[in-house]
Amino acid sequence: MSTLTKTAPPATQPPARRAPVQPVWLRVTHWLNVLAVVVMVMSGWRIYNASPIFAFRFPNEMTLGGWLGGALLWHFAAMWLLAANGLIYLLTNLASGRFVRRFFPLTLRGVVSDLFAAARGRLAHDDPRHYNQVQRAAYLFAVLDLVLLIASGLAIWKPVQLGWLCTLFGGFQGARLVHFIAMAGLVGFVAIHVVMVALVPRTLRTMLTGR
Amino acid sequence: MSLERKSNIVTPDAPLVRDGDAILHEARVLMTRRVAEPSRRAFLTRTLSLGGVALLSGCSLDDNASVESALNKISRWNDRVQAALFRRNVLAPTFPASAITRPFPFNAFYSIDEAPVVEEADYRLELSGLIADKAPWRLDALREFAAPRAAEQITRHVCVEGWSAIGRWGGVTFADFLRRIGADTTARYVGFKCADDYYTSIDMPTALHPQTLLALTYDGQTLPREYGFPMKLRIPTKLGYKNPKHIQAIYVTNTYSGGYWEDQGYNWFGGS
Numbered sequence: 001m002s003t004l005t006k007t008a009p010p011a012t013q014p015p016a017r018r019a020p021v022q023p024v025w026l027r028v029t030h031w032l033n034v035l036a037v038v039v040m041v042m043s044g045w046r047i048y049n050a051s052p053i054f055a056f057r058f059p060n061e062m063t064l065g066g067w068l069g070g071a072l073l074w075h076f077a078a079m080w081l082l083a084a085n086g087l088i089y090l091l092t093n094l095a096s097g098r099f100v101r102r103f104f105p106l107t108l109r110g111v112v113s114d115l116f117a118a119a120r121g122r123l124a125h126d127d128p129r130h131y132n133q134v135q136r137a138a139y140l141f142a143v144l145d146l147v148l149l150i151a152s153g154l155a156i157w158k159p160v161q162l163g164w165l166c167t168l169f170g171g172f173q174g175a176r177l178v179h180f181i182a183m184a185g186l187v188g189f190v191a192i193h194v195v196m197v198a199l200v201p202r203t204l205r206t207m208l209t210g211r
Numbered sequence: 212m213s214l215e216r217k218s219n220i221v222t223p224d225a226p227l228v229r230d231g232d233a234i235l236h237e238a239r240v241l242m243t244r245r246v247a248e249p250s251r252r253a254f255l256t257r258t259l260s261l262g263g264v265a266l267l268s269g270c271s272l273d274d275n276a277s278v279e280s281a282l283n284k285i286s287r288w289n290d291r292v293q294a295a296l297f298r299r300n301v302l303a304p305t306f307p308a309s310a311i312t313r314p315f316p317f318n319a320f321y322s323i324d325e326a327p328v329v330e331e332a333d334y335r336l337e338l339s340g341l342i343a344d345k346a347p348w349r350l351d352a353l354r355e356f357a358a359p360r361a362a363e364q365i366t367r368h369v370c371v372e373g374w375s376a377i378g379r380w381g382g383v384t385f386a387d388f389l390r391r392i393g394a395d396t397t398a399r400y401v402g403f404k405c406a407d408d409y410y411t412s413i414d415m416p417t418a419l420h421p422q423t424l425l426a427l428t429y430d431g432q433t434l435p436r437e438y439g440f441p442m443k444l445r446i447p448t449k450l451g452y453k454n455p456k457h458i459q460a461i462y463v464t465n466t467y468s469g470g471y472w473e474d475q476g477y478n479w480f481g482g483s
Binding site for chain 1: 227280281283285289296297298301302304305367369370371372373374375447448452472475476478482483
């Protein structure tokens with residue numbers, strides 16, 4: 001930390017525009033991820049419908065692809081976008097130090113305390129650069145859940161060539177179950193995420209314009 | 212489904228805007244027709260198609276056929292990636308007899324009563340393409356060839372739909388048979404034509420995989436009609452639809468020839 005910048009009076013600071021709240025690479029990867037996830041989930045539901053694990057099917061109107069073959073085409077096309085975009089996000093995030101800066105420290109106590117504060121409407125959102133502990137936990141969950149989705153998806157796709165991965169998930173049917181549960185987790189996250197954005201609409205503008 | 216495009220609103224020789232109201236009215240009629248048009252489902256499909264197109268550059272935005280063609284191109288690319296990932300010495304897991312799924316499910320694009328009846332006496336396996344010895348094979352000759360080389364495996368059959376079942380197949384390693392008939396194993400594809408009008412083709416590395424079996428028995432018995440009598444190709448490294456039943460003809464070629472489901476959009480490599 002430079003003491004110079006710390007002690008300089010505000011008036012003498014250069015009038016340069018502040019760095020965006022969300023850098024451009026983050027906004028691009030975020031919206032590409034939205035596109036990839038929507039295509040993956042909707043085509044995935046159609047694939048699930050071909051042989052449901054549980055006693056329900058997803059309404060066909062909410063699925064993509066028209067039939068199993070079409071859904072598989074979408075699913076196996078969008079997976080490249082999901083994986084490549086996710087990799088760029090993770091690498092840039094880690095390399096730039098943003099990952100550590102935004103997501104840590106993270107403690108269970110902090111999450112619980114921020115959760116109570118949020119429930120009572122007492123959680124300030126004055127600095128969009130700062131994630132509260134609930135946000136940190138939620139976004140980390142989304143990242144890790146996507147990693148789990150991709151890993152279990154790979155196990156279903158290549159149960160022989162990636163046999164070790166398949167075994168890790170408890171075999172082929174186990175990997176399917178993990179893939180489904182991870183999907184449900186991600187959809188749950190998205191639902192809450194969208195509600196929160198609706199409650200604090202400024203965050204949407206930040207994610208679009210960076211400011 | 213294609214987004215209709217109306218080109219009669221403004222023609223090159225249209226008069227300058229003189230009657231604004233009339234033009235507005237005409238535009239409204241056209242808009243209303245579009246907005247009221249079919250249903251939410253159509254809207255969803257279109258929106259997503261547009262999203263897909265945005266994703267795949269180089270396609271015109273008003274044509275679903277180009278989305279389909281782009282998706283098929285990615286599927287061909289996926290074939291190449293999967294071929295590169297494939298290792299011939301990586302074996303599919305095998306299971307104890309206690310793990311066999313009973314009864315093993317019947318699965319085809321028709322009902323069990325419609326499964327073809329192949330007469331043993333009339334049966335001849337036909338060979339064509341890049342094969343040195345194209346003489347047809349009777350069933351007893353196939354059994355005679357298989358007997359001293361008997362191979363058996365208990366492996367998982369994985370369906371493209373997501374269900375799976377464990378079964379026990381016996382016969383002869385397909386690589387042994389390909390060598391016996393003098394097949395050109397440097398060729399790219401091996402294709403199959405079946406008594407139920409099914410057809411498919413596989414890559415040569417998979418054909419030569421040590422677990423790829425020319426199956427003549429199921430669970431120690433002559434392969435029953437519902438599982439593909441007199442003979443099926445059992446490939447534990449591929450999805451179910453790449454395991455042809457009731458095989459009547461085998462050909463070796465360098466020309467891509469698709470398959471029954473593959474031609475309708477299922478991924479051609481279809482392997483695990």
